[in-house]
Amino acid sequence: MMSSSVRSFQLLIAIIMLVVAFVASIVLGQTSIPLGTAFDAFTNYDANSIDHIILTTTRLSRALTAMFVGAGLAVAGALMQAMTRNPLASPGIFGVNAGALFAIVLCSTLFSIASLQDYIWIAFAGAGFAGVLVYGLGTIGRDGVTPVKIVLAGAAITALFVSFTQGLLVINQDGLDSILFWLAGSVAGRSLELVRPVLPFLFIALVASLFLGRHINILVSGEDVAKGLGQRTILIRLLMGLLVVGLAGSAVAIAGNIAFVGLIVPHIARALFGTDHRWLLPGCMLLGATLLLLADIAARFLIMPQEVPIGVMTALLGTPFFIYLARQTAVAQS
């Protein structure tokens, strides 16, 4: 067992890494800004300095968005993996992202809704619907929830929602250009005012998940054990489900379809912090935020002067990882 002082030290390092990534995300880009100027922009704002304007308008909101979305998706993934005891579980694989996306595209096509506040609720509805659907489908049959069955159900539901989304976009071609970058996942071009209504949701859900850590530890030791210890497992599962929908739904509402963060980060965090969810969940938060910040920085530099959509970056990073996990799972199954 790792002592808590070791873990505290690890968390501290993770926090430092996050701060470094955050600062890097603010100063690096097409126009790199010296650190001193960046510091000035916050302490001694000069409305005439272009650097200061770039910093406070685009860079800061972008970094904050990436940070919260990364943390939210990572924790959502960790909760899902604990809930289903399935190493392949994550919002992207289970169709939650696709469901939220479809809901948003549907509503923006049919009712021409464009404000982000409305998007959030729609995304929640879509995410919740898809999540419940996949979880329900994964549990049918005599052998209960098996990792493979739920992944396959997720793949089918994702295919269905993606196809419907594509159909809607083809019908409504004018909307495509504005929505395409977002389909690919992006944290750019979201001003702070736009993002602000979503951040409280994410923040509350993140904090709430921290309080669940102890209960989740009991839950993952098995349904019978948890019940024997007096845990109301259904209540805990319900809470976890709500948090997953809240975290994944609001992440999709702000940043679109960012895949694989929810899958990779919990695995890395488990390797570093162990399986105790009281440490694992904050670890996921920090690592998820750092990963997405770094991916976003890389996305700016890979094909200058254009940008790689960040969802594409994470997918390219995540695919090999998923395949590695899939090989392990399939071996364990057979």
Place this chain on the structure above:
Amino acid sequence: MDKLLTLRTSVVSIQLNSVTLKMLGTLLIGTLAIALMSLSAGSQWLNPIEVVKELLLSEPGQHAFVIETLRLPRVVTGFLVGGALAVSGLILQSLVRNPLASPDIIGITSGASAAAVFFLSYLAETVSALWLPFAAILGAALTSLIIYLLAWRQGVTPLRLILIGIGLVAGLGAMTTFMIVLSPIATSMMAYVWLTGSIYGSDWQDVTALLPWLLVLLPLSLMLSRTINVQELGDPVTVGLGVQVQRTRFVLLAISVALAGSAVAYAGAIGFVGLIAPHIARQLVPRSFGSLAPASLLIGGCLVVVADTIGRTAFLPLDVPAGVFVSAVGAPFFIYLLYRQHR
């Protein structure tokens, strides 16, 4: 004992009983009826009798343009594409002995899509569009090779094949989106419509380009039907019966990939046809490849033609890609299969 129709030469060996023949006949008539309905339906409803007259008479009548230039090539392309995907799925399902396998689930279609979008975005201006199918087939082949290699771990298990396929689908999808985002909006719209799976705007050129592939690949797969039937019994039995398992498996996979690739090249990624059609066929005719292949071909073709007809008539004047409707039927069906397999 049923009366059997046996077709046996040095290369082909197919046995069809009378029930199968009747069923195939029914399917054929059904296909023709569906094709006729599809030719009549549209923004302008034509009397089916007039359509038949138009088709049979040699001199062009008043609807010649609508029927022969607009609708007929679309119906024929739809049928060919559906048929190719269905047979491709049938071969895959027999090959991995798993009813969930189909070109789109295990990623072959995504590979073809990614290659084709690459072609549309970067090469369409310099290279003739005739090379598009080659690009799609090449993409499909490369992807299946990668899937096969990654799934290999002292042999390939169907489960690993499917899981790895799902992972690759996500990665390839991201690459495709990436190319679409970076290309100019006109190209990206084209690529996007194409991705959804649509036979909108098919002309006779498409038909003549697609047909040769099927004319070569389908008989080839029928020639191998004997070994496919045996392979379903498992590797040891197959080897014992004197079949060179690895070699035929490779050839079959190649046929399946080429069929899927050429279909995707002309119609985009129409999902789930390769999954559903063989299953329906299995309900209707006996489980031998010789009878399943023609039945799957007809059913797959009908599926796409019906989906396309609904797509272009249900939301007039909009033209909804056929792929949307096939998925709407296909995804629930997939889940049903999943449920049955694990019961």
